[in-house]
Amino acid sequence: MTGCRYLLHPIFGTIEGMTTSSAASNSTATTVPAGTLSASHPLMDGRTADSALITAYRGGKPSRRPVWFMRQAGRSLPEYLKVREGVAMLDSCLRPELASEITLQPVRRHDVDAAIFFSDIVIPLKLAGVGVDIVPGVGPVLDKPVRTAADVAALPQLTWEALEPIREAVRLTVAELGKTPLIGFAGAPFTLAAYMVEGKPSRDHLGPRTMMHADTDTWTALANWAADASGMFLRAQLEAGASAGQLFDSWAGSLGLADYSKYVAPASARALDHVRHLGAPLVHFGTGTSELLVAMRDVGVDVMGVDYRLPLDEANRRLGGTVPLQGNIDPALLSAPWAVLEAHVRGVIAAGAGAPGHVLNLGHGVPPETDPTVLTRIVELIHSIPTE
Numbered sequence: 121m122t123g124c125r126y127l128l129h130p131i132f133g134t135i136e137g138m139t140t141s142s143a144a145s146n147s148t149a150t151t152v153p154a155g156t157l158s159a160s161h162p163l164m165d166g167r168t169a170d171s172a173l174i175t176a177y178r179g180g181k182p183s184r185r186p187v188w189f190m191r192q193a194g195r196s197l198p199e200y201l202k203v204r205e206g207v208a209m210l211d212s213c214l215r216p217e218l219a220s221e222i223t224l225q226p227v228r229r230h231d232v233d234a235a236i237f238f239s240d241i242v243i244p245l246k247l248a249g250v251g252v253d254i255v256p257g258v259g260p261v262l263d264k265p266v267r268t269a270a271d272v273a274a275l276p277q278l279t280w281e282a283l284e285p286i287r288e289a290v291r292l293t294v295a296e297l298g299k300t301p302l303i304g305f306a307g308a309p310f311t312l313a314a315y316m317v318e319g320k321p322s323r324d325h326l327g328p329r330t331m332m333h334a335d336t337d338t339w340t341a342l343a344n345w346a347a348d349a350s351g352m353f354l355r356a357q358l359e360a361g362a363s364a365g366q367l368f369d370s371w372a373g374s375l376g377l378a379d380y381s382k383y384v385a386p387a388s389a390r391a392l393d394h395v396r397h398l399g400a401p402l403v404h405f406g407t408g409t410s411e412l413l414v415a416m417r418d419v420g421v422d423v424m425g426v427d428y429r430l431p432l433d434e435a436n437r438r439l440g441g442t443v444p445l446q447g448n449i450d451p452a453l454l455s456a457p458w459a460v461l462e463a464h465v466r467g468v469i470a471a472g473a474g475a476p477g478h479v480l481n482l483g484h485g486v487p488p489e490t491d492p493t494v495l496t497r498i499v500e501l502i503h504s505i506p507t508e
Contacts, residue, residue, distance in 0.1 A: 191485030241307025265319030294361035304357030308369035309387035351394030373408020428483025444477025
């Protein structure tokens with residue numbers, strides 16, 4: 121694929137202006153010029169502004185109930201497994217034509233109301249020059265964990281030029297999507313930093329939680345570095361054509377409210393500062409974060425994603441009915457008898473009825489063993505239920 125040419129850039133060397141100065145003293149926010157959505161952007165030229173998804177994200181009444189699934193582009197689809205044969209995960213994310221094809225597959229198959237950009241939260245690290253790979257059966261693994269002030273100071277900065285394969289993949293995708301919006305995404309700073317400190321996935325994230333208190337300055341510098349990398353990654357997607365963005369905090373559920381508010385929320389707000397001015401709806405989602413919902417909303421987002429642990433009516437109560445909700449079909453029920461699953465989906469719709477808006481989704485990602493025909497049937501069910 122022609123998109124492979126971007127992999128010829130010296131990812132682990134200098135990439136057109138890459139610096140290795142301290143993340144604590146040099147914010148990428150000050151080195152990247154401000155941008156706006158172009159007149160040909162799908163949100164600006166009429167393609168997606170009135171779509172069911174964007175209407176619901178903005179608290180309006182959509183023409184049909186919008187639904188999409190986190191991790192809909194991936195391992196549950198046989199067509200995905202076919203195009204990924206022999207291609208490493210991060211390589212597949214950095215080949216624009218391949219990333220675009222994978223992003224489009226579930227839209228074609230399921231008739232979902234949005235595509236979610238196929239990538240990985242560690243791609244900004246990879247493009248910045250941080251040694252990281254996805255190890256099958258393990259997850260993201262760094263060549264060297266980041267645990268000291270010197271480690272943080274040595275981190276390279278992500279450059280705008282290095283993000284070109286991401287922008288091209290988005291451009292290719294939106295050209296095919298027509299009126300269906302593309303959602304961009306980025307990992308939240310805590311989740312990104314947690315991987316960096318531990319060097320690999322962790323159950324309790326003790327390393328980053330300890331750093332917050334034992335070496336607060338180093339934690340703050342690392343969280344700010346991660347915030348700027350994620351913010352630039354999301355901005356590249358939005359400016360290239362994504363109609364909404366989601367900040368995904370996989371591991372924030374390991375935190376108490378006090379630690380989240382003091383040590384994490386400022387970094388998440390900083391990440392979103394890179395894209396607020398663009399005017400695209402912004403979604404915040406975390407797993408195991410029922411007790412953090414208000415604090416996560418207060419970093420400044422338009423929509424709150426809710427995982428499967430908390431009913432949507434209770435989430436709406438906690439949030440004071442202030443924002444549209446996204447969620448929260450339990451992925452565990454995807455293999456249940458259809459009568460059980462249908463009743464659950466209808467219950468989720470009923471629970472979300474009191475929110476200012478509701479986009480159906482799972483309360484986490486699609487499990488790899490999911491039968492794709494079940495997802496298609498769920499979409500058909502949701503679309504058959506009137507919005508009134």
